[in-house]
Amino acid sequence: MLEEIKQLDKKYYMNTFGDRLPVCFEKGEGLKLIDDKGKVYYDFLGGIAVNAIGHGHKDFTDALKKQLDKVIHTSSLYYIENQAKLAEKIVENTCADKVFFANSGAEANEGAFKLAKIYFYKKGIEKYEIITLDKSFHGRTLATVAATGQEKYQKPYRPLTPGFKQVEPNNFEAVKAAVTDKTAAIMIELVQGESGVHPMDKEYVQSLRQLCDEKDIILIFDEVQTGMGRTGHLFAYEMYGVEPDIFTSAKALGCGIPIGAVCAKEKVAAAFEPGDHGTTFGGNPFATAAGLAVFDIFEKENVVKNAEEMGEYFKNSLNELKEKHSEKIIEIRNAGLLIGIQVEDSIAKAVFNKLFEERILTSLCGGNTIRIAPPLIIKETDVDLFVSTLDKILEVM
Numbered sequence: 001m002l003e004e005i006k007q008l009d010k011k012y013y014m015n016t017f018g019d020r021l022p023v024c025f026e027k028g029e030g031l032k033l034i035d036d037k038g039k040v041y042y043d044f045l046g047g048i049a050v051n052a053i054g055h056g057h058k059d060f061t062d063a064l065k066k067q068l069d070k071v072i073h074t075s076s077l078y079y080i081e082n083q084a085k086l087a088e089k090i091v092e093n094t095c096a097d098k099v100f101f102a103n104s105g106a107e108a109n110e111g112a113f114k115l116a117k118i119y120f121y122k123k124g125i126e127k128y129e130i131i132t133l134d135k136s137f138h139g140r141t142l143a144t145v146a147a148t149g150q151e152k153y154q155k156p157y158r159p160l161t162p163g164f165k166q167v168e169p170n171n172f173e174a175v176k177a178a179v180t181d182k183t184a185a186i187m188i189e190l191v192q193g194e195s196g197v198h199p200m201d202k203e204y205v206q207s208l209r210q211l212c213d214e215k216d217i218i219l220i221f222d223e224v225q226t227g228m229g230r231t232g233h234l235f236a237y238e239m240y241g242v243e244p245d246i247f248t249s250a251k252a253l254g255c256g257i258p259i260g261a262v263c264a265k266e267k268v269a270a271a272f273e274p275g276d277h278g279t280t281f282g283g284n285p286f287a288t289a290a291g292l293a294v295f296d297i298f299e300k301e302n303v304v305k306n307a308e309e310m311g312e313y314f315k316n317s318l319n320e321l322k323e324k325h326s327e328k329i330i331e332i333r334n335a336g337l338l339i340g341i342q343v344e345d346s347i348a349k350a351v352f353n354k355l356f357e358e359r360i361l362t363s364l365c366g367g368n369t370i371r372i373a374p375p376l377i378i379k380e381t382d383v384d385l386f387v388s389t390l391d392k393i394l395e396v397m
């Protein structure tokens, strides 16, 4: 069957993903994904930080089925119970006062850019520049590509959406030098995911907050990957003791049902007035039922606490492995269960492939870093399985 799907994909699907890994999953249960031949894989990537509650969680699928039987989509022309209730949940649990729902991370970031710009427009102040960081990743739409500090994503799409510029991460002087009287916003990921899991320094993030306060600049955190418990905190800004004016969320917010969110302080959110922004699907009854079910499961199963504890356990186990394979493992970087294992450049691709052969799913990012972002419900035995498999692989490399 896999061969047939590969042929269909090659013939009919745009070639944006090239040769994918040779597997097609039919079913999921917790950390396990099962392919069309019944082979079991262990999902240590969680659909790239999406499947926070694992696969096939019964309370989740029951809630979705229940909503399917009621109503899937109405329109933003009418009031939507789940939408209002999910917005309430987010506000109750974060520093945000208001929420707007989109369909993806990139679309949430677009909403954040628009909100930052309209905030100044409504005040009659001409500010429109947005500063982001080198090696960042903010999405694949035109404005988010302009925000993404990676040449390979930007090059084919020049001229880019104007107004964006990038500076070196974790370098406060660089960002200070880039600020002008036209700077509307600074947007960062607190932990850069795509570049190989690089957390920002606490002092740097606190200095950015101060700078934004002094210069009347909107501070935006892109928490599309770090949000919803990934770092052992519901949102990563909690680790820094710094509140943004706007943050965005997506990925684990719907645990696989597409949803994104722009979350903002009242002062900024008030700039959006009727007609200024909108969406057809965003926050529809089905997508927001998913978000509500995710919050319910997080609360019932103490998912964020588990992420914190398992993140610590994973990091410690990997650091022990690093001592054993000190020439092959260069560095372990993590924030909770967003973990990067930087290995020696020349073996990175082979380690990734070997893990796949052992049916352990990860991703290779930043060229030399194995990224793991497993479901946040993992247990010590799952971590042990990963670490012993990696140990076995490194022993013969």
Ligand SMILES: Cc1ncc(COP(=O)(O)O)c(C=O)c1O
Binding pocket: 048, 104, 105, 106, 107, 109, 137, 138, 139, 140, 189, 193, 194, 222, 223, 224, 225, 226, 250, 251
């Ligand atoms: C930090 C960050 N922002 C934005 C995005 C884009 O999200 P989406 O693919 O849902 O548009 C991603 C996706 O990987 C991400 O990691």
